[in-house]
Amino acid sequence: MIPSEHPAPCASPYAAGRRSGEHAGGCEHRHHDGDPARQEAAERTLRRAAAELAAIADRIRAISERTSATLTDPRMARRAAARPWSAAEAYTALLRAATHPRGLGFAFGGLPARLGGMVGLESLGRHVAVTSLRLRIAAVAVGHPELLTDPGTSRLIDAVTGDRDIATGTIMRAMIAERGASEAMSAVAPIAMEVLAARALLDENPFNDGAGWAIATGRQPDAEPLFGLATRAITRWDRGEGAAAPVAPPPGLAEHGGVLSFLGNVAVLGTDGRVLLQELDNGRYVVHAPGMGFGRPINDSPQDFVGAGRNAMLGDSPYVRALAKAIAAFGVPQGARVALVGHSEGGAAVMNLAQNPAFCARYHVTHVVAVGSPIDFKVCADPATWVASITNQHDIVPALDGVGTGGCFDLHPDWYVVDYTHPSHRFPQCHSIAVYLADLRDLLTDERRAIDTELSAYQGAVVRGQVYRLHDREAR
Structure with a gap:
């Protein structure tokens, strides 16, 4: 039985995607040979089994921690001094359960667990x-059979989950040397989170x-899985109260609403720190928030690499404050x-606004559209806010919050995914706004029409607009 505090397993008939909400679309996701209905059933079965095993692993871990705590409890030591013979028997039984390969494995918590992990002692829960x-990974491979037929990715999966560190590094280096970093990353992208999580659980790094x-x-990590660097340590440099200054609009901004128009505006703005506000003829407003700018930060813009990490993992940032x-x-x-419409870091930033109670008490946030954004662990302050999340399974950026294509927990059954x-x-x-825009226009036509139907109240003419350049802090 899955514990009540644990996320529910995927139950949607469209549960082949990263998040199993109301809909998961695809232009290539289901068209290889085989019966689509049987394929969907196989994916559902694998994901449900994965969710149940994750819950069991959680229970085993909790039992291991309680066993470890009992062995080190000073009260038990005092009782042992009073009744040494019976205490010795109890200690022996607990130690056997906590260390025997047929029991919990090496089930100690705290410092002993870290030391045990460093020398390769195994744990049943892990x-x-x-x-x-x-x-x-098997569930993802049903829709992506190339993961198991490709020599590089199949060998990588076996090495990672088989706890072979040297082989893992060798295979990954070989893939990069043969295909280039971009091609190698693209090949692994649909299962990147599963591979990183398995590596984190099995390697000798306790952090x-x-x-x-x-x-x-199915919980939000508070550190990155490769080395264990804490999120707050990584994002501590993203500081500032946020500021916004009006600037001249670039040419090419749309004069009417609709998801293609909104995302087209995001593409026109670029990633140099500009956002767009538009008022429609029916008194509604649209906020356009582009994603992270690559390279050197421009004009102390909050749209940078550190800011992207902060917006993905935390609920507030200079970008969010500047946007407000x-x-x-x-x-x-x-x-x-x-x-609120955003791409990449911009999607995470607008979701942070939508989950801010003070912001939502001032404004009625009716819709959020996030494209290529890591937003899985964000929850709107107003349950009535309609959320659309559009993600490409080979785009690694949406998985930076820890939920990849293989996610098996139904975190947001009410979202349109x-x-x-x-x-x-x-x-x-595949992460670029241009590719997402083209895919919605040419490949995801049913999905685009569904989103536009939901956004029908925002398809009026633009009566007023203003572009703002965002900064980390006010000019001194």
Whole structure:
């Protein structure tokens, strides 16, 4: 039985995607040989089994921690002094359960667990969690058979889940040497989170265990899974109260609404720190938030690499604060109906606004559209807010919050999720707003129409617009 605090397993008939919400679309996701209905059934079965094993691993881990705590409890030591013979028998039984390969494995917590992990002592809970991750990889492979037929990815999966560190590094280096970093990353992208979580659970580094457990059990990690660096340590440099200054608009901004128009505006803005506010003729407002800028930060823009990590993993950032100031400066009245549209880091930033109770008390956030964004662990302050998440399964960026294509927990059954595979499979190209825009226009036509139907109230003419350049802090 799955514990009540654990995320529910996927139950949607469209549960082949990263998140199993109302819909998972695809232009290539289901068209290889085989009966689609049987394929969907196989994926559902594998993901449900993975979720159940993850819950079991969680229970085993909790039992291991309680066993370890009992063995080190000072009260038990005092009782042992009073009744040494019976205490010795109890200690022996607990030690056997906590260390025997047919019991919990090496089940100690805290410092002993870290020391045990460094010398390769095995834990039953870890291996059950890794088995769950292998089932998740198998579920992804139903829709992506190339993962198991490709020599590089199949050998990598076996090496990672078989706890062969040297082989893992050798295979990954060989893939990069033969295909280039972009091609190698693209090949692994659909199962990147499962591979990283398995590696974190099985390697000798004790500091990334928590991230591995979080990814395996459907919780938000508070550290990255490769080395175990804490999120707050990585994002501590993303500081500032946020600021927004009006600037001249670039040419080519759309004069009417609709998801293609909104995302087209995001593409026109680029990633140099600009956002767009538009008022429609029916008194509604649309906020356009582009993603991270690559290379050297421009004009102390909060749209940088560190800011992207902060927006993905935390709920507040200079980007979010600057965006709120731009909305206030534009004169959006209290209680106005607002749609938030963002790509990549911008999608995470607008979701952070949508989950901010104070912001949602001032404005009525009716819709959020996030494209290529890591937003799985964010929850809107207003349950009535309609959320669309559009993600490409070969785009690694949406998985930076720890939920990849193989996710088996139904975190947001009320969201409209479009999770698909672009034919090129190339990263970072498949992450670009231009590719997402083209896919919605040419490949995901049913999904686009469904989103536009939901956004029908935002398809009026634009009566006023303003572009703002965001900064980390006010000019001194």
